[in-house]
Amino acid sequence: MAAKLRVKPTSFANYENILQKHILPALGNKRFSALQTHDIDQFVLQKLHHGRLNGKGGLSPKYVRDIMTVYRSIERYAVQEYGIKSTHFTMPKSEKKALDVLNPDERKRLEQYLLQHLDRMNLGILLCLFTGLRIGELCGLTWGDIDFSHGMLSVNRTVQRINKHGSSEVIIGSPKSQSSIRIVPIPAFLLELLAKRKETDEKYLLSSTLQPIEPRLMQYRFKKILKDCNIRSVPFHMLQHTYATVCIAIGFDPKTLSELLGHKDASITLNRYVHASMEMKQEYVSRLQLTA
Secondary structure, X not given: OHHHHHOOHHHHHHHHHHXXXXXXXXXXXXXXXXXXXXXXXXXXXXXXXXXXXOOOOOOOHHHHHHHHHHHHHHHHHHHHHHOOOOOOOOOOOOOOOOOOOOOHHHHHHHHHHHHHOOOHHHHHHHHHHHHOOOHHHHHOOEHHHEEOOOOEEEEOOEEEXXXXXXXXXXXXXXXXXXXXXXXXXXXXXXXXXXXXXXXXXXXXXXXXXXXXXXXXXXXXXXXXXXXXXXXXXXXXXXXXXXHHHHHHHOOOOHHHHHHHHOOOOHHHHHHHHOOOOHHHHHHHHOOOOOOO
């Protein structure tokens, strides 16, 4: 209950799902004070090798880390409130995956398709590609959030579908963190396209009504567009990765980019996006010359 008071509803729903589906079925019938480090290490290994709810294999190290983060929070509360002895389990190592982005040819095909089929939802996808908005932020964008006189948009809310107690619901809330509440400049060509479709401030950009479109519908649309463009199937958030990578390639400094993306600090941006392509490396190396 304490967590419910300090985290967003989406986070609490995620914690609750982890508790109900993974932690309680395995550990719920054991006395908390009797659990030893060995018991929790075995729980971690079981999740890594056989943790899928359908019984077909293990969970990813990243998701097991999420499970153990929830467990650790529960354990810390028990240590503080009831004085039990804490365990020292081993957190699974999460391997860092190489960042994947749309290549220049894929970007060109996607841009051309969106421009040739420019309805509200396709305009929204184009907006993400050139502003780095997350899918929930796009769905929460109203016409009143766009400042046409200064060429900027304000990120003030996000739309998410959360699962709890076997059902789901769409909620409109604040962005994922305080740094995610931000102002983002819009490229001039895109501002012109938006101006041609402008409606009243209260209406959502994607739906043109007083109710937002939910992210799942945008994901379906995006996958269909990729298929129509003969582009490999990729998740929607790759648009943000692509935006960030292009920005770095054309000379954005990490601090500026981190603020545009709504990151807490520039180190997140540096660690996630500042990876030189082979073309960039070759360009830099070609500048090396013998001393005259």
